[in-house]
Amino acid sequence: MSRYALRMVADEWRQWSPAIALIAVITTMVGLCVHQFAWTADPAFRAAVATAGVPLAEFQIVSITVYTVVALVGWVGLTVVGRASVQATRRTHALWLLLGAAPATVFGATLLVLAVVSLCGAVLGALASTILAAGAVPAFNAAVSSAVEQPEFTISPWAPAVTVVLGTATALVGGLLPARHACRTSPSAALRNPDEPAPRSARTVLRIAGGLIFLLIAGALVAAAGFADQLGATGPAPMVNLALDAGGSALVGVYLLCPQIVGVVLRALHRTFRAPGLIVPAVGARAAAARVQISATTVAPLAAGLGGIGVLLCAVNSAVALTEALQPGLPTDLADVWTIIAVVAVSMLATSAAVVALSARGREREIALLLAAGMRPRQVTALVASESFAMALAASITAAVPVVVTGLVCGLVARAVLGDRATVAWPVGTMLLGLAGSWLVLLAILLVPASAQLRSQPGARLREQHGA
Structure with a gap:
């Protein structure tokens, strides 16, 4: 069984390559944090910091903060890809069970496939982080404090x-x-169409209940912001804390409820595009809604990333605006904020790209059927573009919920301090840029397997799918 598992990875390495790339990207960021941690614990670096009279905590606090974000985002991204990897090969698992393999054997083979993919990505990430650390770690420490004469890294x-x-x-x-x-899972259930909605389980009910609880917490924090004067939350720091708590709670809530939200949004987009006669966009949104389980898995990391970036920018920039109104000319340094934003942006796009690549398994037959039914390659390309746009738009709409919650908190606190002069720094441009970037990444990943099908004859492809 181990031989067949390894052969499955070797034969389909193109479909596993985005997952390997994601693991490599996140492992690279984790590796840089590990190298930074190891270097700040080095006696030579500690001696240089002590000689300059700079607190060592200045280097450690920022690196720990960035590492925490990298670890959290990386854990979410890698676990999402881990689940998608197993989901993508469930039909193979069902065939193994039908052929008489023991469940324990299938479990071990499944983990072996995931271990090989994970190890390949982790080794690449460790190598990249080791190469980049020689320049990145000293540059990061120099940005924290230029007063330290750093020893050779x-x-x-x-x-x-x-x-x-x-x-x-x-x-x-x-x-x-x-x-x-x-x-x-019984083989018959695993061999069904993976796009069919799964029956509601106890875990699904708990997830929905948890999402609603977090949304209620976010609503309560928004209501509390209306009493900022009584609570004493009238400064930039209390504003950021309260806004991040509310926005973070809403972000967790929409992430847990993402399958339900995405289904509603995609069906609404289908009706919206169909009403004015936009057939191709309507069909694309309908195709995304039909495979809502896969679409939700793809949209969830995008929505979490876009929402997290929007929440952070809205809270921090609103606090900067409040600070500028109270103390004009006070300098602000947002280098760590933009570092976190870059980490989240890269991770969320890589995660969604990996999930889309894994879920694209088996779509060759679908494209061949569309071509055999008379669709032109240009129409199929437009259909794929519409489906990817629908998923990116669903992610942006979902991400807007925690951003709106954050903005409401910032607006209420700022109004308590400044009155009618209160302003909220809505990250509209960043959210639109995120929508465009998400669409382009999803489109590129979906078109890679589709392009080969568009250049081949549909009859030959269908015969190949049937094993002829």
Whole structure:
């Protein structure tokens, strides 16, 4: 069984390559944080910091903050890909069970596939972080404080190994429960159309209940912002804390409710496009709605990333505007904020790209059928573009909920301080840029497998699918 599992990875390496790339990207960021942590603990660096009279905490606090964000975003991204990887191969698992393989054997083979993919990405990420650390770590420390005369940077021998272990283990954790579910699912259920909605389970009910609870918490925090004077939350720091708490709660809520929200949004987009006669966009939105489970898995990291960036920008820029109104000319440094935004943006796009690539398995037959039915390659391309746009738009609409919650909190607190002069820094441009970037990434990933089908004859492709 192990031989067949390894062959499955080798034969379909193109479809696994985005997942490997995601693991490599996130492992690279984790590795840079590991190298930074190891370097700040080095006696030579500590001696240089002590000589300059700069607190060592200045270097450690920022790096720990960035590492926390990287670890959180990386854990979400890698676990999402882990689940998508197992979901993408569930039909193979069903065939193994039908042929008499024991559930424990299928479980081990599933984890082996995920371990190989994770290890490949983690090794690449560890290598990249080790190469980049020589320039990135000293540059980061120089940005924190230029008063320190840094010694020559040296690589800690244990940092690359720790990076590989962290990257591999995180992706494996994401696949444990799906792999267990795959080996216990009946083959007939696994061989059904993966786009069909799954029956509601106790876990789904708990997820929906948890999402509603977090949205209620966000609503309560918005209501509390209306009493900012009584609560004493009338400064920039209290505004940021309250806004991030409310926006973060709403972000968790919409992430948990993403399958339900995405289904509603995609069906609404289908009706919206159909009303004025936009046939291709309507069909694209309908196609995304038909495979709502896969669409939700794709949209969730996009919505979380866009929402997280929007919440952070709205809270921080609104606090900067409040600070400028209270103390004009006070300098502000947002380098760490933009670093976090870059981490989130890269991670969310890579996660969604990997999920889309894995979910594109088996779409060759669908494209061949469309061509055989008389659609032109240009129309199929437009259909794929419409489907990717519908998913990107659904992600942006979902992400707008926590951003609006954050803006309401900032507006209420600012009004308590400034009255009619209160302003909210809505990140409209960033959200539109995120929508465009998400659409282009999803479109590129979906068109890669589609382009080969568009150049081939549909009859030959259908015969190949049937094993002729």
